[in-house]
Amino acid sequence: MSIQSFHPPVRTLMGPGPSDVNPRILEAMSRPTIGHLDPVFVDMMEQMKELLRYAFQTKNELTMPVSAPGSAGMETCFVNLIQPGDTVIVCQNGVFGGRMKENVERCGATAVMVVDDWGVAVDPNKVEAALQANPAASVLAFVHAETSTGAISDAQTLAALAHQHDCVVIADTVTSLAGSPLKVDEWELDAVYSGTQKCLSCTPGLSPVTFSQRALDIVTSRKHPVQSWFMDLNLVLGYWGGGGKRAYHHTAPINALYGLHEALVILQEEGIENSWARHQKNHDALRAGFEAMGLSFVVPEGERLPQLNAVSIPEGVDEAAVRTALLNEYNLEIGAGLGAMAGKIWRVGLMGFASNRTNVLFCLGALDAVLSGMKAPITAGVAVDAARAAYK
């Protein structure tokens, strides 16, 4: 056996995440490792919590990154808030609602599903009906920004309904954080998890979470122990909690945290409202280009995520061959469909650092060239012009 050092190609990442990483973040991750109980590191952790509060638009004391990817952030919310025998209303309009159901059931609880079509927002009327029909429900869980379809739901309205029925809210904001307006306190979201590799443009591997006091009270007064030792917030808080002595729980992923810290400093420099506006502006341009090519959006207008553009594959086009050509000839990654959408859509991300004019024009140009080369039955030549016009 003789395996050499790994040198990845330089790609442009316009899939559903990871997105292009700002070089400042990569550089930050390569800074010298220090101990996870080092006083200097502990100071950095306090900054991290403050920066995350800004990103989530919250004052929640319990705001921190889980030391594992977004799906562990999801599980952290479920295992801490749900006990065996509970009833949980779960909204499903894509892949990740289904994953929430799995989490609920593995906690020994019952999931009542509110199902909407893939590609549309969660319907608040259906949610209200489910809350009324299930007075024993204690939690409402939904995905704010469905990465599998590109649909955004009205988190504020859903949270208000939940609270009217004495439920706490678990919200998946993996793809919305920093890309679309997300206001945890104003909208009264209780347990919120996200990821680092979408609109924060950090590398994958961490999951920022924030818990309201109402959610935290449930965690600290549980009768049944949290089934996961690693994710038990009663223990994790001994390390990430404010003030006093830090108790060892697990060894924090030091250098990954350097990267997230830098990503959040960059967000603070830009200003979160500016970040939201930038995502919208680049989406508008990409959309103009796609529509000029004759590509149609999966999600109805008004429910579209600017950072994740799901478009239908034109008749007669081999979608996998297009993605392979983009990757091999242009080092450009766009996403395929997941689950029910596999083979039917492309998912083009404009997330974080990758949400910029260069990427928009490059993607349209490359897609144009590949489709033209395949003699695809769509009109592509006008795409870049349409996008350029949209920037004016």
Added chain:
Amino acid sequence: MSIQSFHPPVRTLMGPGPSDVNPRILEAMSRPTIGHLDPVFVDMMEQMKELLRYAFQTKNELTMPVSAPGSAGMETCFVNLIQPGDTVIVCQNGVFGGRMKENVERCGATAVMVVDDWGVAVDPNKVEAALQANPAASVLAFVHAETSTGAISDAQTLAALAHQHDCVVIADTVTSLAGSPLKVDEWELDAVYSGTQKCLSCTPGLSPVTFSQRALDIVTSRKHPVQSWFMDLNLVLGYWGGGGKRAYHHTAPINALYGLHEALVILQEEGIENSWARHQKNHDALRAGFEAMGLSFVVPEGERLPQLNAVSIPEGVDEAAVRTALLNEYNLEIGAGLGAMAGKIWRVGLMGFASNRTNVLFCLGALDAVLSGMKAPITAGVAVDAARAAYK
């Protein structure tokens, strides 16, 4: 709020981990991020599994890094192998046996504890008695290298006893991997987890695991679903398993995996037997220095980990003040005691890249200077000479 980029100090890490990271690994982690389903990345994953098999000395097909720290690797082993109602024999001779008990109980199983004093190896006679007294037990769990005390146990003997009683073995090798002989196949260990931030000298955040066919058969034939979605190997294997199509499970921590790949390439270049021998040689020198200073080892000779040296604090010495002085005046981190050992010992790591002559002599010199400055009642001046003589 205006928080600036974080620039850590340059420390020498000689605590219980993280250890000094080889600059090659830091550089590897800063390479461009690519997609987690990119064919180039998938090839790298195959190399990673092969490199990990070498590190674990195994041919196990299921050999991969869990996308979270060592404590999640521990939990991965327990939640996949244990079902509600099971009986598990857990050996405890330090902090991490206690954590195993927590894991067992959170799986709805019963932990039968085999307790040894902190600082000594697990006693095989007690284990045999517990196996005989508990014929219903299905798992024996123990810590190969106790990071909290620096004691190593005889994993081969313990595994043989377990198999005689139809138990599978879960072994914690967080601190032994690459630092002390560890032969998963020869010793017939069934489910083994480790960490990246000890003798692999990588940054913290990932947990390499390997499962024998016997262990994998249990995972795939369970009747009760694995309680963790994130850690369910039946799902994770869809992504990390060999051959065929990779199914999305979670987004892999791309750049952290670059780092681990490089760490394993470095191990392969050195040769694992050479790495074991290097750890022993530097331990011998540090030990000569410590003994010349009058510091005594916690663990009896023959049961000592070369990579983690636990020594008793001399009477009258303020141990926290010494560690603070080493950190502030020398940028040198050594470890405090954990749990029952808190305030009673120092833990000096010589792990991976940090296991070298420079660190040995620097540590002895710095400790000498700090203790002399405090007029500590021990003779330190001869330590460096003793260590230098040991290298001859």
